[in-house]
Amino acid sequence: MSEERKRILNMLAEGKISADEAGKLLDTISDGPVQPPETSVAEPGTKKTPSYMYVKVTSTDDDNVDVKVPLNLLRAGLRFTSLIPPKAMEHINTQMAEKGISFNLNNMKQEDVEELIQSLSDMEVNVNSKNGDKVRVYCA
Amino acid sequence: MIKLPSSIRIRVKEEGGKGFGFRLPMWLFWIPLILLYIVLIPLIIIADIVMKCINQDYRIFTVTWEMFPLLAALRGLDVHVWNEITQSEIVVKIS
Numbered sequence: 299m300s301e302e303r304k305r306i307l308n309m310l311a312e313g314k315i316s317a318d319e320a321g322k323l324l325d326t327i328s329d330g331p332v333q334p335p336e337t338s339v340a341e342p343g344t345k346k347t348p349s350y351m352y353v354k355v356t357s358t359d360d361d362n363v364d365v366k367v368p369l370n371l372l373r374a375g376l377r378f379t380s381l382i383p384p385k386a387m388e389h390i391n392t393q394m395a396e397k398g399i400s401f402n403l404n405n406m407k408q409e410d411v412e413e414l415i416q417s418l419s420d421m422e423v424n425v426n427s428k429n430g431d432k433v434r435v436y437c438a
Numbered sequence: 439m440i441k442l443p444s445s446i447r448i449r450v451k452e453e454g455g456k457g458f459g460f461r462l463p464m465w466l467f468w469i470p471l472i473l474l475y476i477v478l479i480p481l482i483i484i485a486d487i488v489m490k491c492i493n494q495d496y497r498i499f500t501v502t503w504e505m506f507p508l509l510a511a512l513r514g515l516d517v518h519v520w521n522e523i524t525q526s527e528i529v530v531k532i533s
Binding site: 349359360361366370371373374375377378380384 | 510512513
């Protein structure tokens with residue numbers, strides 16, 4: 299325990315200050331020194347939030363497809379889950395839990411969506427079929 | 439601030455290299471969409487009241503407020519389909 303905290307608690311015990319005053323004083327010392335402003339330089343190891351999902355299809359028939367989908371569509375689409383009636387939502391959650399997916403759509407917050415999107419940067423799907431067709435899905 | 443897409447670019451090239459392309463300003467779509475919305479407002483209000491009766495947590499005009507971010511999220515959508523042998527391609531870009 300720091301000296302300052304001890305002093306404040308002693309003053310409270312001696313009745314020199316009220317509990318409210320002691321609380322305010324303790325809050326002041328627990329805030330600590332003023333933090334320097336955050337810089338815009340990313341810390342090493344932090345992931346860049348992906349902005350797009352890329353789907354690239356190359357077939358042996360030379361039919362190629364490139365699709366670039368903005369991930370903002372995912373954010374906007376997830377907002378529509380509020381339209382699902384509560385009973386239907388419960389049914390969905392029950393069915394997902396039965397399949398081993400313990401995920402509750404009711405508890406999904408904006409921070410969870412952002413975390414989900416950030417973790418998509420590690421996602422990459424590569425499919426190579428027997429006849430030489432290739433599909434690649436990734437986020438960047 | 440929500441920024442709706444400003445233009446859509448479509449290019450279609452057929453076998454042999456013939457084709458066409460154009461760039462349309464998106465306000466050509468937004469203005470009729472807004473007019474359609476104004477016409478449908480009574481139905482939208484009825485639907486919102488029904489949704490509120492079904493789901494007490496439902497906020498009125500949720501679909502309206504969430505439609506704009508959804509349309510704005512279309513910015514950056516890029517679809518490119520092409521065939522190297524026939525030299526045909528279809529490009530759709532929303533920016």
